[in-house]
Amino acid sequence: MRRIGLSKDYTTVLATHHQDEFGELYRGFNAMLQEIRVRDEKLSQLATTDTLTGLANRGHALESLQTMLTRAQRLGGAMGVMLLDVDHFKQVNDTYGHPAGDQVLRDIAHILQANVRAYDLAARFGGEEFLVLCEGADLSATVDMAERIRAAVASRVYRLAGGQTLRTTVSVGVYAGAGSHATAMQLIELADQALYRAKQAGRNRVVHA
Ligand SMILES: Nc1nc2c(ncn2[C@@H]2O[C@H](COP(=O)(O)OP(=O)(O)OP(=O)(O)O)[C@@H](O)[C@H]2O)c(=O)[nH]1
Known part of the structure; x- marks a missing residue:
């Protein structure tokens, strides 16, 4: 988790076989990473695209x-x-x-x-x-x-x-x-x-x- 924090590589997924609270924590964390990645893509799309035409700005x-x-x-x-x-x-x-x-x-x-x-x-x-x-x-x-x-x-x-x-x-x-x-x-x-x-x-x- 520290590595992800430092690299900001939110495409990473943490693998776990735990079925307990740790498993729950890992799955929650993966869902959060996925959400960050989607928002990241949306933000970068908004920053580079012309809204009227959809072309690059x-x-x-x-x-x-x-x-x-x-x-x-x-x-x-x-x-x-x-x-x-x-x-x-x-x-x-x-x-x-x-x-x-x-x-x-x-x-x-x-x-x-x-x-x-x-x-x-x-x-x-x-x-x-x-x-x-x-x-x-x-x-x-x-x-x-x-x-x-x-x-x-x-x-x-x-x-x-x-x-x-x-x-x-x-x-x-x-x-x-x-x-x-x-x-x-x-x-x-x-x-x-x-x-x-x-x-x-x-x-x-x-x-x-
Ligand atoms: N509908 C619309 N009009 C825009 C937009 N951006 C700029 N315009 C219009 O584009 C027009 C540009 O006019 P001018 O610079 O006078 O140039 P022109 O009439 O195309 O004449 P020439 O370039 O000399 O052939 C202006 O009336 C602006 O209001 C936009 O996003 N949408």
């Missing part, structure tokens, strides 16, 4: 970016970063209402999840902005993935609760690379500059740095 995305970048730099591999912003989203809210806007954000989150690989990370980075981290992807692979997502969003017809339908588009800024001196914030900044150019060029497009 900004903090978790930044941590993952740092981990992915460090790994890519250590192994000399590539990585891609994609910043997506919903076009004219204020108009969606103004025309159809905030709940409709929320539904669009949730739908886009589904599209992202359906289009990224198991080892990529899709996150909600801010209000109507999403970040996708593509592990081991070079520029061409990241742009291809971004283009697939852009096209999927553009062709989606959102069906609202009241029977109305709407369509929307996203602009995407892409950066790929993991230069030995690059920092996580520089990667985001470069993707953001590309995103800005995508908006300036007319939206509903992918631009890379």
